[in-house]
Amino acid sequence: MSLLMEGFSVVMELNILLLLAGAVLLGIVAGAMPGISATMGVALLSPLTFTMEPLAGILSLVGVYCGAVYGGSLSAILLGIPGTPGAVATTLDGYAMSKQGKPGIALGIATLSSFLGGILSAAALMLLSYPIADFALAFGPREYLALAVFALTAMAALSGGSFLKGMFAGFIGLFLAGIGIDETYGVSRYHFGYVLLMGGVSFIPVTIGLFAIPETLLSIERIGRAPRRALRVNRIIPGRSVLARILPAQLRSSVIGTIVGAVPGAGSDVAAIVGYSQGKHMSRQPELFGTGSPEGIACAESANNAATGGSLIPLLTLGIPGGAVTAIMLGTFMTHGLQPGPLLLHNNAPLVYQIFAGVFVANILLLVFGLSGAKLFARVLQIPESILTPGILLLCVLGSYAMRNHPVDVLIMFAAGMVGYIMVKTGIPRAPLIIGLILGPMVEGELARSLIVVGGEWQELFTPISTVIWLLVFAPFVAPLVMKGVRHLKRTIKTT
Amino acid sequence: MTFIHNKRVGYTSALATLALCVTASAAQADNFPSKPVELVIPFAQGGGTDQVGRIFAQYAQPHLGGDIFVSNRTGGSGAVGFSHGARAKPDGYVITMIVTTLAAAPHTIDGYPVSYKDFEPVCLLSAPPAILAVHPDSGIKSLADLVKKAKAEPGKLTFGTAGPGSNTHLTGAAFATQAGIDIRFMPHKGSGPALTAAYGKHIDVAIADKAEVTPWHKDGRLKVLTVFSEDPKSGFEGVPLASADGYKVDIGSFRGIGAPKGTPAATMKVLVDACRKTAEDKEFNAHMEKTGTETYALFGKEFGTWLKTKHDSFGEAVKAAKM
Numbered sequence: 084m085s086l087l088m089e090g091f092s093v094v095m096e097l098n099i100l101l102l103l104a105g106a107v108l109l110g111i112v113a114g115a116m117p118g119i120s121a122t123m124g125v126a127l128l129s130p131l132t133f134t135m136e137p138l139a140g141i142l143s144l145v146g147v148y149c150g151a152v153y154g155g156s157l158s159a160i161l162l163g164i165p166g167t168p169g170a171v172a173t174t175l176d177g178y179a180m181s182k183q184g185k186p187g188i189a190l191g192i193a194t195l196s197s198f199l200g201g202i203l204s205a206a207a208l209m210l211l212s213y214p215i216a217d218f219a220l221a222f223g224p225r226e227y228l229a230l231a232v233f234a235l236t237a238m239a240a241l242s243g244g245s246f247l248k249g250m251f252a253g254f255i256g257l258f259l260a261g262i263g264i265d266e267t268y269g270v271s272r273y274h275f276g277y278v279l280l281m282g283g284v285s286f287i288p289v290t291i292g293l294f295a296i297p298e299t300l301l302s303i304e305r306i307g308r309a310p311r312r313a314l315r316v317n318r319i320i321p322g323r324s325v326l327a328r329i330l331p332a333q334l335r336s337s338v339i340g341t342i343v344g345a346v347p348g349a350g351s352d353v354a355a356i357v358g359y360s361q362g363k364h365m366s367r368q369p370e371l372f373g374t375g376s377p378e379g380i381a382c383a384e385s386a387n388n389a390a391t392g393g394s395l396i397p398l399l400t401l402g403i404p405g406g407a408v409t410a411i412m413l414g415t416f417m418t419h420g421l422q423p424g425p426l427l428l429h430n431n432a433p434l435v436y437q438i439f440a441g442v443f444v445a446n447i448l449l450l451v452f453g454l455s456g457a458k459l460f461a462r463v464l465q466i467p468e469s470i471l472t473p474g475i476l477l478l479c480v481l482g483s484y485a486m487r488n489h490p491v492d493v494l495i496m497f498a499a500g501m502v503g504y505i506m507v508k509t510g511i512p513r514a515p516l517i518i519g520l521i522l523g524p525m526v527e528g529e530l531a532r533s534l535i536v537v538g539g540e541w542q543e544l545f546t547p548i549s550t551v552i553w554l555l556v557f558a559p560f561v562a563p564l565v566m567k568g569v570r571h572l573k574r575t576i577k578t579t
Numbered sequence: 580m581t582f583i584h585n586k587r588v589g590y591t592s593a594l595a596t597l598a599l600c601v602t603a604s605a606a607q608a609d610n611f612p613s614k615p616v617e618l619v620i621p622f623a624q625g626g627g628t629d630q631v632g633r634i635f636a637q638y639a640q641p642h643l644g645g646d647i648f649v650s651n652r653t654g655g656s657g658a659v660g661f662s663h664g665a666r667a668k669p670d671g672y673v674i675t676m677i678v679t680t681l682a683a684a685p686h687t688i689d690g691y692p693v694s695y696k697d698f699e700p701v702c703l704l705s706a707p708p709a710i711l712a713v714h715p716d717s718g719i720k721s722l723a724d725l726v727k728k729a730k731a732e733p734g735k736l737t738f739g740t741a742g743p744g745s746n747t748h749l750t751g752a753a754f755a756t757q758a759g760i761d762i763r764f765m766p767h768k769g770s771g772p773a774l775t776a777a778y779g780k781h782i783d784v785a786i787a788d789k790a791e792v793t794p795w796h797k798d799g800r801l802k803v804l805t806v807f808s809e810d811p812k813s814g815f816e817g818v819p820l821a822s823a824d825g826y827k828v829d830i831g832s833f834r835g836i837g838a839p840k841g842t843p844a845a846t847m848k849v850l851v852d853a854c855r856k857t858a859e860d861k862e863f864n865a866h867m868e869k870t871g872t873e874t875y876a877l878f879g880k881e882f883g884t885w886l887k888t889k890h891d892s893f894g895e896a897v898k899a900a901k902m
Contacts, residue, residue, distance in 0.1 A: 123624060127624070129633075130637065133866075220779040263655070264655070268743050269744045271689065274655075278654075279655060281655030281656065281658055281659075281688075282653065282654025285654070347772070401778075403771075410771065414870065417869060418870060420869055422794050425798075488651070489654075532766070535737065536737065
């Protein structure tokens with residue numbers, strides 16, 4: 084305990100605190116820009132940390148990471164464009180709520196949920212590092228396969244009105260994910276000789292195009308019609324009844340996010356998807372999801388921020404980076420001559436506790452910035468559409484180009500935008516397409532690896548952990564049938 | 580704000596501009612670099628190639644006497660970045676990280692658009708050999724143990740690689756052929772996940788580069804069985820070399836710098852010299868070592884010959900692996 088107190092006192096030193104605050108703010112801005120993901124933000128900053136003290140360097144990356152994952156929700160809520168892949172689920176309810184004239188409340192819920200997810204995952208990082216890390220290590224191909232399929236079922240939850248249309252969109256996403264060189268056997272598919280397609284369709288330009296371009300086209304449709312009602316953001320903190328209603332969702336999503344984050348290979352994007360779809364399954368008002376439900380925002384935002392703390396668990400305790408962001412952090416540790424892992428926890432306990440404290444403080448800073456800045460952020464909506472729309476278009480082009488400095492990604496973005504516009508007009512939901520695109524390679528790769536492991540013995544696909552996850556996959560389908568059967572049986576017994 | 584009223588003036592000025600351009604390009608080598616140099620990294624931020632590229636860029640700037648900025652042009656198993664670097668204007672302002680994939684992919688991927696022949700060799704920075712690692716609890720103590728076990732259960736042992744056609748996969752295939760064993764390959768997204776899988780006991784053996792396994796070897800989380808190298812200096816203390824056990828496999832990874840084919844000799848000299856000074860820079864070497872990579876440098880033509888040998892040996896390995 085004294086180590087933790089010491090850790091806090093070091094982090095609260097003015098220079099460290101200012102650095103962390105700057106990093107969180109930078110992260111929020113980067114995350115809110117469509118196309119700049121948390122990974123890119125951290126990667127761009129990492130060379131600067133080489134010359135810093137180890138703690139300062141690592142904490143500035145932690146700050147950017149937490150800030151960016153949260154920042155993605157800002158553009159999701161205000162503009163309907165997920166700033167980071169982790170904010171796709173937030174877009175559904177956040178933007179809907181914003182259009183209903185309550186952008187402040189939506190931002191407030193997102194901020195509170197992000198904060199709660201972040202803080203709880205930081206607590207888990209501190210208290211449960213060892214047990215969770217060992218659990219994460221038990222995930223092999225068969226467990227990942229089950230997890231990926233479990234996440235895929237979110238397509239249904241994100242379908243909105245029509246299940247069939249949602250599945251249609253989801254399978255388009257899965258098909259797009261199949262383009263390029265497959266990672267198991269190196270076969271190249273559907274690239275028609277274009278080098279750029281060999282690497283597959285990257286989901287950043289598709290996400291930007293799919294969500295942003297239709298919005299700009301719709302705003303052009305509105306030209307000449309009655310001007311938009313000026314929004315006034317009075318409230319940010321939602322009422323007590325709303326807070327009480329979303330708390331269970333926030334807590335559940337925080338746990339889901341922490342676990343998904345701790346599993347190597349799954350990050351805040353998968354966490355948000357799983358958190359959102361589980362939230363819908365468990366909710367008392369699942370029909371409100373996708374129409375501006377406070378619970379929906381809470382589920383997505385708690386889960387994706389909880390993944391930040393979760394992903395640090397295997398990094399610090401086992402030296403295993405769970406994703407791209409933590410891989411960069413691992414590099415930073417190593418440039419400072421530190422090797423994360425069991426030895427670091429024993430030999431360098433003060434530093435480890437300072438990092439724990441830093442994660443806590445970063446999340447508190449996030450709350451402060453989020454709540455105090457919400458009114459300022461929401462001003463974006465007061466910009467006349469004639470100025471805002473071209474601005475968004477510019478950001479879309481920049482964001483899709485910045486990904487890998489190639490103009491083809493800009494074309495992909497516009498093409499996705501055309502498709503997105505048609506989808507909006509025909510009522511086909513867009514989120515399942517993104518889910519398919521993100522999870523497709525994961526499902527395929529893990530399936531191939533699982534099959535190599537079991538070597539034809541399909542029963543071996545079911546390990547204890549994977550069996551539990553498979554049961555969760557099928558429960559929502561089977562449960563209603565079983566209930567119906569039970570009721571039918573009861574009635575037959577009664578009548579005879 | 581001068582408008583051209585007279586046609587003749589227009590032509591003259593156009594000619595003058597053209598002449599200016601010609602002299603400028605001729606003089607360019609003399610004052611190279613007069614603007615920032617782009618270092619193309621064909622792989623994503625945060626990976627091993629990115630790390631080495633960024634460290635190189637940082638330390639090479641003073642030796643080159645100009646700014647170097649890094650651009651990650653990813654996709655198509657490196658094809659996007661390599662093609663961009665190879666097809667850039669050959670004036671030295673676009674240089675590229677050329678790595679193992681450039682030697683392997685032309686053999687493994689149909690229609691891979693670029694090879695070492697599209698580059699002027701500047702320098703080699705590192706060339707870590709491949710290794711085999713197992714979990715300490717596996718009971719496998721040596722290469723001989725492993726071969727014995729693989730022969731006892733043909734087709735059972737799983738070898739984790741960094742992906743199909745990667746040098747780790749080809750190393751494993753060449754080793755299996757020479758040892759006469761039947762094994763299963765399990766592709767991963769890079770060496771890191773393969774090592775993690777070995778540590779989580781999801782695979783029996785991980786094939787990885789020495790640089791990537793160093794931290795795992797140091798704290799004993801994984802046991803390194805062998806190093807595929809003939810040079811004892813590039814091995815680990817106490818770990819026998821594969822060559823000592825009679826295996827001849829030399830398909831390690833490498834990372835170096837290339838310029839577009841046709842870059843003028845004078846510009847090449849500036850680049851190679853800057854690279855040489857960087858490779859001798861103590862701070863650069865210390866930084867590289869901290870990330871687990873030892874500097875192994877070759878320059879200019881020497882690197883070019885080395886590259887050709889690598890390209891050919893990958894070709895043979897691919898044939899042996901029957902991909």
